[in-house]
Amino acid sequence: MSTVRNREPRSDNTIKIADDLVVGRVGYGAMQLTGPQVWGEYPDRDGAIALLRHVADAGVTLIDTADVYGPHSNELLIHDALHPYPNDLVIATKGGFVRGGFDYSTLDAIGNRNYLRQSAHMSARRLGVETIDLYYLHSGRAIDAPFEDQIATLAELRDQGVIRHIGLSNVSVEQFEAARAIVDIAAATAQYNLSSRLGGPLLAAAEAAGAMFCPYHPAAIDGDNAAVIRAAVAPIAELHQATIQQIALAWHLHRSSVSVPIPGTTSAGHFDENLAAARIDLSLEEVQSITELIAEA
Numbered sequence: 001m002s003t004v005r006n007r008e009p010r011s012d013n014t015i016k017i018a019d020d021l022v023v024g025r026v027g028y029g030a031m032q033l034t035g036p037q038v039w040g041e042y043p044d045r046d047g048a049i050a051l052l053r054h055v056a057d058a059g060v061t062l063i064d065t066a067d068v069y070g071p072h073s074n075e076l077l078i079h080d081a082l083h084p085y086p087n088d089l090v091i092a093t094k095g096g097f098v099r100g101g102f103d104y105s106t107l108d109a110i111g112n113r114n115y116l117r118q119s120a121h122m123s124a125r126r127l128g129v130e131t132i133d134l135y136y137l138h139s140g141r142a143i144d145a146p147f148e149d150q151i152a153t154l155a156e157l158r159d160q161g162v163i164r165h166i167g168l169s170n171v172s173v174e175q176f177e178a179a180r181a182i183v184d185i186a187a188a189t190a191q192y193n194l195s196s197r198l199g200g201p202l203l204a205a206a207e208a209a210g211a212m213f214c215p216y217h218p219a220a221i222d223g224d225n226a227a228v229i230r231a232a233v234a235p236i237a238e239l240h241q242a243t244i245q246q247i248a249l250a251w252h253l254h255r256s257s258v259s260v261p262i263p264g265t266t267s268a269g270h271f272d273e274n275l276a277a278a279r280i281d282l283s284l285e286e287v288q289s290i291t292e293l294i295a296e297a
């Protein structure tokens with residue numbers, strides 16, 4: 001990416017994506033900067049641009065988006081707010097999902113070669129980059145092409161310089177390993193948080209493979225156990241003079257050295273709190289007690 005905006009040197013709390021990209025341990029998920037139900041434009045365009053610039057100026061080096069957020073408007077917004085990009089900013093985007101309209105249930109997956117090829121080329125065009133640093137297959141769900149063929153398409157796009165690194169989103173461990181037999185996989189992402197460990201097996205597989213793992217909805221606490229989890233984490237938060245959300249984020253960083261949570265927010269204040277979570281030192285006992293609040297998937 002072109003280097004124009006300079007920033008202060010980053011803290012050493014970083015990890016590597018493959019061997020050539022370095023990112024800080026807390027990223028930013030941009031999905032909320034869309035309309036209701038992740039459809040259309042975010043209503044406050046100036047506010048969204050100011051927030052994205054605040055995120056970049058604060059030193060975040062990983063922003064997560066997807067062509068289906070909007071669709072397209074989220075990538076275009078990131079471009080309009082931040083292009084030309086800081087040289088150390090990794091923008092991860094995804095292809096393979098489509099929306100049939102405002103109704104979220106129209107979300108569907110497509111994986112055939114021409115579709116994925118067009119998607120990657122158009123994401124690069126919307127983001128204004130020659131090469132997309134990290135490109136995820138958005139799911140392992142598409143059935144219009146064999147999964148292995150979808151991975152082969154991404155490998156071809158990588159060989160052609162359209163994408164630099166390949167990531168996998170919402171895939172099974174079997175799919176993750178099948179993909180790794182075809183091409184290097186640099187990252188994986190799945191839902192994983194205090195109350196939902198759906199992504200646990202994928203986290204373990206990513207860790208074993210040395211791939212970055214981006215837990216999404218990283219600080220969400222939902223479901224039947226929410227009240228119990230909040231009650232258990234509250235005293236830890238109080239001890240660290242932090243919020244429960246911050247402890248949830250700090251837990252990810254302690255849980256795995258390959259984890260880079262990508263919390264989403266529309267608020268600069270919340271963003272600052274989320275970034276500050278990287279400085280919280282939890283004890284081994286605290287980490288273990290939070291991990292054991294519910295069973296891993």
Ligand SMILES: NC(=O)c1ccc[n+]([C@@H]2O[C@H](COP(=O)([O-])OP(=O)(O)OC[C@H]3O[C@@H](n4cnc5c(N)ncnc54)[C@H](OP(=O)(O)O)[C@@H]3O)[C@@H](O)[C@H]2O)c1
Binds near residue numbers: 032215265
């Ligand atoms: N791969 C996939 O299939 C997939 C699926 C879903 C999401 N994702 C990615 O993961 C990212 C995160 O998910 P998400 O956007 O749904 O966000 P999220 O991290 O699950 O949380 C968003 C919610 O948390 C609130 N929040 C954020 N920081 C807070 C804080 N410090 N204190 C209190 N509340 C706070 C936000 O409200 P405010 O706006 O008021 O702060 C918002 O209501 C997405 O942006 C997207 O990039 C990927």
